[in-house]
Amino acid sequence: MHLDVLDLRNFYYRSALGRAAQKVIRDELVALWPDCKGQMVVGFGFAVPLLRPFLKDARRVVGLMPGPQGVMPWPPDGQNVSVLCEDTLWPIETGHVDRLVLMHGLETTEHPSALLDEAWRVLGPGGRAVFIVPNRAGLWSRSDATPFGYGRPYSLSQLDAQLRRHQFVTERTMSALYQPPSSRRLWRKSAGFFEKVGHNIPMVAAGGVLIVEVSKQMAAPTRPGLGEAVKKPLRALEGMAKPQPKPETARTGGTSDS
Numbered sequence: 246m247h248l249d250v251l252d253l254r255n256f257y258y259r260s261a262l263g264r265a266a267q268k269v270i271r272d273e274l275v276a277l278w279p280d281c282k283g284q285m286v287v288g289f290g291f292a293v294p295l296l297r298p299f300l301k302d303a304r305r306v307v308g309l310m311p312g313p314q315g316v317m318p319w320p321p322d323g324q325n326v327s328v329l330c331e332d333t334l335w336p337i338e339t340g341h342v343d344r345l346v347l348m349h350g351l352e353t354t355e356h357p358s359a360l361l362d363e364a365w366r367v368l369g370p371g372g373r374a375v376f377i378v379p380n381r382a383g384l385w386s387r388s389d390a391t392p393f394g395y396g397r398p399y400s401l402s403q404l405d406a407q408l409r410r411h412q413f414v415t416e417r418t419m420s421a422l423y424q425p426p427s428s429r430r431l432w433r434k435s436a437g438f439f440e441k442v443g444h445n446i447p448m449v450a451a452g453g454v455l456i457v458e459v460s461k462q463m464a465a466p467t468r469p470g471l472g473e474a475v476k477k478p479l480r481a482l483e484g485m486a487k488p489q490p491k492p493e494t495a496r497t498g499g500t501s502d503s
Contacts, residue, residue, distance in 0.1 A: 247353045250315035253291045267294040284343035290350025293319045333359040337367045345374040352396035361411040370463040385453025388426040413459035420452025
């Protein structure tokens with residue numbers, strides 16, 4: 246079940262923990278996609294906190310927010326790009342999206358398979374998508390103090406298998422949010438240290454979220470029967486290499502009785 250948009254807004258924009266989480270995940274996304282100039286960038290769920298770096302150079306930025314969650318105007322200091330939509334019916338033409346981000350969308354929807362089909366539909370050939378979900382092994386999925394404590398947490402193998410079933414090709418995987426999901430001042434001061442240690446030695450403490458980048462690869466179209474047709478391109482000329490005997494030669498033989 247999707248969270249309420251007001252709760253998500255309050256977490257990411259009005260709490261120290263939420264602002265810290267927003268920065269960590271957004272920095273990872275920008276490192277994956279440093280240049281989106283002239284491209285169409287779309288976020289689904291509550292991905293708008295991650296989209297601001299793309300507003301300047303992207304051809305178009307759209308923030309899709311599911312109906313059960315609700316919608317809020319975004320960005321607050323510019324022309325609104327937020328759109329209310331159904332989980333499995335996005336107001337975007339097929340194959341028009343270059344970059345797609347899903348956060349607080351896949352783990353909270355009641356129709357994950359149909360949602361992934363819709364993500365595949367709108368993504369253009371060669372396009373990239375990033376899925377950000379709670380890590381089953383992390384601390385954030387076990388805390389109700391953050392939005393990552395709701396919905397279905399994933400292990401990396403579970404998420405990868407689900408994406409592959411929907412024809413996505415996994416390009417890169419990582420985790421983030423190694424800091425404890427606590428608003429206490431002591432933990433806030435140590436947040437940078439935990440993130441650094443987690444990136445360098447990820448086995449020590451599992452990150453709170455999994456980040457998986459995938460691509461949409463389209464197979465080259467084939468023409469059934471073309472190979473057979475090329476093997477025998479000129480059937481009408483078969484036999485011309487073997488000249489037939491002239492009619493006069495064929496009638497020659499012994500003398501007739503008179």
